[in-house]
Amino acid sequence: QVQLAESGGGVVQAGGSLRLSCAAAGRTFSSATMGWFRQAPGKEREFVATISWSGGSTSYADSVKGRFTISRDNAKNTVYLQMNSLKPEDTAVYYCAAPRSSWYMGPRTAEYAFWGQGTQVTVSS
Numbered sequence: 001q002v003q004l005a006e007s008g009g010g011v012v013q014a015g016g017s018l019r020l021s022c023a024a025a026g027r028t029f030s031s032a033t034m035g036w037f038r039q040a041p042g043k044e045r046e047f048v049a050t051i052s053w054s055g056g057s058t059s060y061a062d063s064v065k066g067r068f069t070i071s072r073d074n075a076k077n078t079v080y081l082q083m084n085s086l087k088p089e090d091t092a093v094y095y096c097a098a099p100r101s102s103w104y105m106g107p108r109t110a111e112y113a114f115w116g117q118g119t120q121v122t123v124s125s
Contacts, residue, residue: 002026002098002114009094009119012086016123020081022096022116030074032102035112036081038092038121045095047107051079059105064090086123093118 008020022034035050049060049070058070069082079096097112104111 002029002032004096004098004114004116006094006096006116006119009121011122011124014086014088014123014125016086017082017084018086018121020083020094020096020119020121022079022081024077024079024096024098027098027102027114029077033099033105034070034072034079035097035099035105036070036079036094037097037109037112038090038094039118040089040092043092045109047109048094049081050105050107052105053102057105059107061107083121086121088123088125091121091123093120 003025005023031053036048037045039045047061051058051070055072067085072079095118096116098114099111100113
């Protein structure tokens with residue numbers, strides 16, 4: 001089992017920045033891929049970014065590439081999502097997730113078995 005808890009969401013103007021955090025407990029955090037997803041009202045949950053267990057490999061959705069950065073601190077069992085140059089279309093509930101297979105780094109939500117409760121990010125124009 002893995003317990004995940006996101007924090008850091010809020011309301012920000014377009015062009016601003018936010019940093020989300022996800023604290024993990026349970027399964028050995030430092031040996032597993034971690035991911036961020038988001039879900040806007042009326043839309044399906046979508047992939048945002050993933051990071052390998054070591055932090056040496058990352059993957060991003062095209063819509064956030066160059067603006068968002070995923071990172072992790074294994075000593076603190078925490079994964080982060082730094083979001084810069086935010087746009088109104090980034091408004092969503094953001095979730096961190098851990099895959100069923102600790103090595104999986106893909107975008108398929110069905111491969112992620114553990115989810116946090118989500119944190120709301122609202123970007124005003």
